[in-house]
Amino acid sequence: MKLTPSPFAPDRFPDLPSVKGVEAATASRGFYEKRGALRDDVFLFVCPEGTSVAGVFTRSTTASADVDWCREALKEGGGRGRALVANAGNSNAFTGKAGVLKNEATLSAMTGTLGVDKAECFLAATGVIGEPLPDAAYVGKMLPELKDKLGPPDWEACARAFMTTDTFPKGAGATCEIDGVPVAIAGILKGSGMIMPNMATMLCYVFTDAAIAPDVLDRLLRDTVDPTLNSVTVDGDTSTSDTCMLFATGASGAPMIDTLEDPRLDGFREALFDVFRDLSHQLVKDGEGASKFVEIRVEGAVSQSSAKTIGLHIANSPLIKTAIAAGDANWGRIVMAIGKSLEPIAKDEMRIWFADHLVAEGGMRASGYDEALATAHFAGDHIAIRVDVAAGRDTWTVWTCDLTHAYVDINGAYRT
């Protein structure tokens, strides 16, 4: 099946800054040849000695063998990372012992070819779940070719190499200063379906040449992922492979940051957030079958977590997603979704807006409600829903897309 590009696909891949110390290469295992399109489907990233790394992974209890390994390596290696290999086409989830053997063979090729410690090697795989692997060496045997090709990252080529049902490659970058020294951040991400983050979303790799201690990097990553990747949903389904890693090479020459409270981190923190938010929005905009981008802001909740729960109930409701696809400003279904969240609300003081137009208040339709105005907003491709549940002071924003015929088509046809 040929996928129709998302209406939000950008004209071209963004220019990402050069991140000192990072090298990369892509190659083809030929996995997509049988699907009629030979393309690169594996990449290698290599970072210099002393690179810090942090990672967050799916909470799924059926996580892939690759995710299991990454967790183990992070613990064993104490937050140091030198090499990363990812492949598309087979998720290596629910593949039993064969999946572990494939990892061992890949890791052994990485340590042998690159001369790096095993605990500093990371793996990822994305594609069909439970599909038996061709053989244990099918990724590892690519290492010599990948090593020969190493050079400054072609970010777009890397972003393309791990796409599955994605219709455009996704990347974002930023620059900032730490103590006056210029520092770069660049990241790539893949994901389109099976997207309902629970720690992290699909595969996302971000690199910086800042020098940041592993424990600080870990906290920075967690703080950044929660309001970005962990606040988007396409279909409420959580992948078995969700992985997000942040590598800091230190090659910029900026001073080492070893406490989270260091004020020299301020600009970096902001730049990192911008990169993650940009990648998160690209993820939703390439949601399977997406025709509309939807921002849902929940205010007046008793806690941030309550606001997020309410936002995700709205974002995951098939009734709301299909109404949005049809351009139907059906605010009653938003009331339904808030109600089924079972979170504390003050029903009669609650207010709902579409963009700046107040549609509901006082436990009923707002007196100034204008169906034409509401419908005009829903005819656009950026939908803004705001809800004040009037129970407290906390807010959260989540992002999603609509549910269209194309989602049904893609997920009936994918796999075979």
Add this chain to the structure above:
Amino acid sequence: MKLTPSPFAPDRFPDLPSVKGVEAATASRGFYEKRGALRDDVFLFVCPEGTSVAGVFTRSTTASADVDWCREALKEGGGRGRALVANAGNSNAFTGKAGVLKNEATLSAMTGTLGVDKAECFLAATGVIGEPLPDAAYVGKMLPELKDKLGPPDWEACARAFMTTDTFPKGAGATCEIDGVPVAIAGILKGSGMIMPNMATMLCYVFTDAAIAPDVLDRLLRDTVDPTLNSVTVDGDTSTSDTCMLFATGASGAPMIDTLEDPRLDGFREALFDVFRDLSHQLVKDGEGASKFVEIRVEGAVSQSSAKTIGLHIANSPLIKTAIAAGDANWGRIVMAIGKSLEPIAKDEMRIWFADHLVAEGGMRASGYDEALATAHFAGDHIAIRVDVAAGRDTWTVWTCDLTHAYVDINGAYRT
């Protein structure tokens, strides 16, 4: 929009037994006239003095005014019920003070016309959420006409009168004996979208001429609803109007049952369960856009509640529902859904079957897996998925339907 009948629509409405003491009537408020099909859209049921009643309602925090009233009446009236009025076309949810005034006007017409106590009068409304009401009397003014028409229930006419996106009227009945006296049970139900039960599902009314004390009836209802109505899902969305009530007139002449442990209840309990299971299956078979009926049985869970949670994660996954619609035996997505439930499982001992065909075990695809067999099962319209999560001894079964293009169409077009 004209709805295409469900492929599971029966040739004709089932024959329901006569339930002694119950009278009913239907009428038209003309609500559906503007939609091009004048039809009855309101019904009245009347039961004799001394009728016991039990009810379970949506847990939604944005419940309709009608649900609020029913809860209040049950409490005030001590489980006695004489009259029930339900209307389709407007759910009276999120209609503010106007919704309460409509209820007061309807209740006042009921007590005046029928000469029954207010606390023994019950209400229901189903349709669009948040749509302002025409006027407070728009249901109440039908009472004289309804009273004139009262007679032995035409169950099919009643079942049709509260349909919204339903494509066929739903009813089920059974007969049994209590202490040698024949007793009848008959019920009707409406519901098609916004179906993910949380206490009860949409509108369901069951009548019996058994004599059962209110507190026993209440427990019987709760015990029966949990493995039936509360175990089906169409789209994971919970209605603001979910209501299920059980009326026992006592007119059969069977002895009064006033303890749950009374052995004379055994046959009745079984018959009641059969009626509720039948209605639940009809609900799923008329799920919006449904083309396949899916039974999901979870075994080996640490508790019944855990088994149910896992079952509902499988049943509500859009990726699984779209794969089933396409006839794709995509068992990897079942692994994904089990994983995202976060319930205790033993990943490497888990087993998955399609009907009797073992598709996964030992943490991977089963060695005897036969894609042709699996695909043949998914080509049918009754899909049986069985999962043993190998963590304990508890089981639960849930029922759902697939997610098709028709669901997207219906929910883009409904309301306008």
